Amino acid sequence: xxxxxxxxxxxxxxxxxxxxxxxxxxxxxxxxxxxxxxxxxxxxxxxxxxxxxxxxxxxxxxxxxxxxxxxxxxxxxxxxxxxxxxxxxxxxxxxxxxxxxxxxxxxxxxxxxxxxxxxxxxxxxxxxxxxxxxxxxxxxxxxxxxxxxxxxxxxxxxxxxxxxxxxxxxxxxxxxxxxxxxxxxxxxxxxxxxxxxxxxx
Amino acid sequence: xxxxxxxxxxxxxxxxxxxxxxxxxxxxxxxxxxxxxxxxxxxxxxxxxxxxxxxxxxxxxxxxxxxxxxxxxxxxxxxxxxxxxxxxxxxxxxxxxxxxxxxxxxxxxxxxxxxxxxxxxxxxxxxxxxxxxxxxxxxxxxxxxxxxxxxxxxxxxxxxxxxxxx
Numbered sequence: 001x002x003x004x005x006x007x008x009x010x011x012x013x014x015x016x017x018x019x020x021x022x023x024x025x026x027x028x029x030x031x032x033x034x035x036x037x038x039x040x041x042x043x044x045x046x047x048x049x050x051x052x053x054x055x056x057x058x059x060x061x062x063x064x065x066x067x068x069x070x071x072x073x074x075x076x077x078x079x080x081x082x083x084x085x086x087x088x089x090x091x092x093x094x095x096x097x098x099x100x101x102x103x104x105x106x107x108x109x110x111x112x113x114x115x116x117x118x119x120x121x122x123x124x125x126x127x128x129x130x131x132x133x134x135x136x137x138x139x140x141x142x143x144x145x146x147x148x149x150x151x152x153x154x155x156x157x158x159x160x161x162x163x164x165x166x167x168x169x170x171x172x173x174x175x176x177x178x179x180x181x182x183x184x185x186x187x188x189x190x191x192x193x194x195x196x197x198x199x200x201x
Numbered sequence: 202x203x204x205x206x207x208x209x210x211x212x213x214x215x216x217x218x219x220x221x222x223x224x225x226x227x228x229x230x231x232x233x234x235x236x237x238x239x240x241x242x243x244x245x246x247x248x249x250x251x252x253x254x255x256x257x258x259x260x261x262x263x264x265x266x267x268x269x270x271x272x273x274x275x276x277x278x279x280x281x282x283x284x285x286x287x288x289x290x291x292x293x294x295x296x297x298x299x300x301x302x303x304x305x306x307x308x309x310x311x312x313x314x315x316x317x318x319x320x321x322x323x324x325x326x327x328x329x330x331x332x333x334x335x336x337x338x339x340x341x342x343x344x345x346x347x348x349x350x351x352x353x354x355x356x357x358x359x360x361x362x363x364x365x366x367x
Contacts (some may be wrong), residue, residue, distance in 0.1 A: 051213040143234070151230055152232030
């Protein structure tokens, strides 16, 4: 993709896409958490130098939890749900009766399931708007440095462009002290297709 | 200039830097990426590159100008060139490399991005006749790499696994 061709109109459209996608995802998460109120920020759709992507997430060396889901189909993209270690523990504890939020097998599978639900509802909204088919693959979880998590996602997306389009939304729960971000990183060529289906390419 | 100069230079993804005599070159959060530290002991010139992907060739026709520091095969020659500019000598270089892990480990068929990166770095160094004298590769955890330019010492730190010295 030619960097100059992602103009502000196109970023606005992507932002709206993210808005509807995350709106849907947050509703599902709220249901899962027995009606817990969840606040979400206005989604960002940004075009930034590849090198600056890790800084958008957290201090690069800070341990974070990443739930990584690759979606294939008419377009390929990566969904990354990232949250602090404390937030992930709170999330596990609030979903597993009797748990104090350990990252044991049960804890990890809870994180995967939350990733599944968020991603499925996010992608569903995008599919409906763009008429593109998107199939999420099974989630994977890592607890590691923020920088390592995000750079691995970039490598797995073959992010060869010098500037990357990133859709990012932060969300937080009112009571349970869970804060996280949902990041969408489109693979090479997928951005054109997404915008094409919306009549903007 | 000064031997008391305690510069710390940070190398981002798809980036590289060189220093002479003293100071630290650091790169944070190597996942599937590979950090390549080169050192010339007699001139005390050090360089560090943080590559994201293995080969530039398969992407060459995509968008013309690509950041060459992103790829193993193109970053290493550039790093050597930068080291030569500040007095490093190609034939004296030794390499220490780290990274290439598979963070999200439950997948997949075939070779991981991390393994591809490691292979490409090894190949590139071999072609340039640069020996690898230390390495900390693979696994499923992220790494931060520091090259101390006064000695060529490289340290690798991880989340919850302490620090090792290469």
